[in-house]
Amino acid sequence: MNLELNATNLIKRFGARQLFSIDTLNLKEGDSIHLNGDNGVGKTTLMKVLAGLDKPCEGQVSVTPAKRKLWSSNLHPRVIYLHQSPYIFSGTVRENLAYGLKLRGSSRQQTNDAVDKALSWSRLEPLAHQQAYSLSGGEKQRLALARAWVLNPGLLFLDEPTANLDKKSVQNVAELVADLQNCGTAIMVSSHQSNPVTELCKQNMLLTGGQLKKNVVNEALYA
Amino acid sequence: MQDNLFETTALALQLLFSFDPDLWDIIGVSFRVSLTAIAIATLPAALVGFLLAMLDFKGRTAVIAIFNALMAAPTVVVGLTLYLLLSRSGPFGDFHLLFTQPAMVIGQVALAFPLLVCMSHSAFQAIDKRAWETARTLGANCCMAVITIMREARFALLAAVVAAFGRIISEVGCSMMIGGNIMGYTRNIPTAIALETSKGMFAQGIALGLVLLLLALLLNVTLVSVRGKGRLV
Ligand SMILES: Nc1ncnc2c1ncn2[C@@H]1O[C@H](COP(=O)(O)OP(=O)(O)OP(=O)(O)O)[C@@H](O)[C@H]1O
Ligand SMILES: [Mg+2]
Numbered sequence: 364m365n366l367e368l369n370a371t372n373l374i375k376r377f378g379a380r381q382l383f384s385i386d387t388l389n390l391k392e393g394d395s396i397h398l399n400g401d402n403g404v405g406k407t408t409l410m411k412v413l414a415g416l417d418k419p420c421e422g423q424v425s426v427t428p429a430k431r432k433l434w435s436s437n438l439h440p441r442v443i444y445l446h447q448s449p450y451i452f453s454g455t456v457r458e459n460l461a462y463g464l465k466l467r468g469s470s471r472q473q474t475n476d477a478v479d480k481a482l483s484w485s486r487l488e489p490l491a492h493q494q495a496y497s498l499s500g501g502e503k504q505r506l507a508l509a510r511a512w513v514l515n516p517g518l519l520f521l522d523e524p525t526a527n528l529d530k531k532s533v534q535n536v537a538e539l540v541a542d543l544q545n546c547g548t549a550i551m552v553s554s555h556q557s558n559p560v561t562e563l564c565k566q567n568m569l570l571t572g573g574q575l576k577k578n579v580v581n582e583a584l585y586a
Numbered sequence: 587m588q589d590n591l592f593e594t595t596a597l598a599l600q601l602l603f604s605f606d607p608d609l610w611d612i613i614g615v616s617f618r619v620s621l622t623a624i625a626i627a628t629l630p631a632a633l634v635g636f637l638l639a640m641l642d643f644k645g646r647t648a649v650i651a652i653f654n655a656l657m658a659a660p661t662v663v664v665g666l667t668l669y670l671l672l673s674r675s676g677p678f679g680d681f682h683l684l685f686t687q688p689a690m691v692i693g694q695v696a697l698a699f700p701l702l703v704c705m706s707h708s709a710f711q712a713i714d715k716r717a718w719e720t721a722r723t724l725g726a727n728c729c730m731a732v733i734t735i736m737r738e739a740r741f742a743l744l745a746a747v748v749a750a751f752g753r754i755i756s757e758v759g760c761s762m763m764i765g766g767n768i769m770g771y772t773r774n775i776p777t778a779i780a781l782e783t784s785k786g787m788f789a790q791g792i793a794l795g796l797v798l799l800l801l802a803l804l805l806n807v808t809l810v811s812v813r814g815k816g817r818l819v
Contacts, residue, residue, distance in 0.1 A: 414723060416719050416722060438722055438723065440725050442723075444723045446719070449716075449720070450717050450720040452717070452720075452734070452737075462724055463724035463725050466725045466726050466730060467725060510724065514725065
């Protein structure tokens, strides 16, 4: 039942340039990791590779227990990646929340119930029927979180979830992420600076010079 | 001459609204052929446009350039090529397709396809890569993700279909060469206009021309009105 992700000998190159090379990486339920690193070191790329959205040049990523469906081979339904600035589908807030549920073949009733819960969880109820593109940045970020939350993810990759958000929105996002954590979702948050969301993380990893250093405590960061 | 123009136009309207069977037969051929061609061409062309926008393979730019060039190919040249292929002595002569409606459909598919590919390619290019990734990470398999992207690009795709339909329903060269302008079978609006005019009988030509103009107006008004809802965000 417990979700576990293992990566071995991951190498990613763009042309001749090697972005990173990582021997082993293990993520399991209950983990919460702050992935730190300067701009352009490859945090986004690493998280996309781990989430199955991008292919490593060498090495592999495996998630256990494996899902039953064979065709979407490199993507696990309980592993979800959230973009730094979320992509919102055209349609209403409700329709966005229902997207993944419909794909999983939920009935209309189940979908509606789950969407209602997600709306109240993310406090987006007043906006339920609004066209989602018209939401503010902070609301979009909450919508993206709720869109993942309804799918009960086991492992969530959050790419700089607080970039461009004001203090209050950051606080809102942090509350939602804390709640996800309490539900047992493993999270990995990338950010090049400390913020209320990364402060929720128990572990810290630093991507630098193509290497992943685990459990570094960056004094400057937490000063 | 002025009187004459009014007279012919009046005659044209009379032909249209008295539901002159010959006239409406010609209109029927046009719509049957062009709608079939669009129905056949749209999905495969949109998929090619999608692949060109998504995949990064060697020779991708060459393929795009070729489709762009084909888009501008004169209809008579397409007609001539198909004529050579379909004629008795051509490689597909055994199918006896020359001067039939299926031949016209083939010709119009060939005309619409490059236009649909190019326009859907730019429609998909305008869509963010994040849309694909979001769909995939939320559990869409490739097929469902393609459908999602098509939905995101629907206004631009609709514009492509309208443009392609406008091109094929009004083209005369290809239909004339491989359709043969046979009354009651392969005579469509543009070939009929060309023929009637060459015979000096303008009323039917004007009536058919009006139908085409009306259609163009209708299609574009529809397009603009649905697009109005899909404003820039
Ligand atoms: N498709 C690509 N082709 C070539 N280079 C790429 C590609 N994608 C990313 N890169 C390069 O890889 C490097 C790492 O990019 P990435 O987005 O993973 O960095 P990041 O650590 O997330 O940075 P930031 O903190 O600014 O978000 C960048 O220098 C980028 O130019
Ligand atoms: Mg990044």
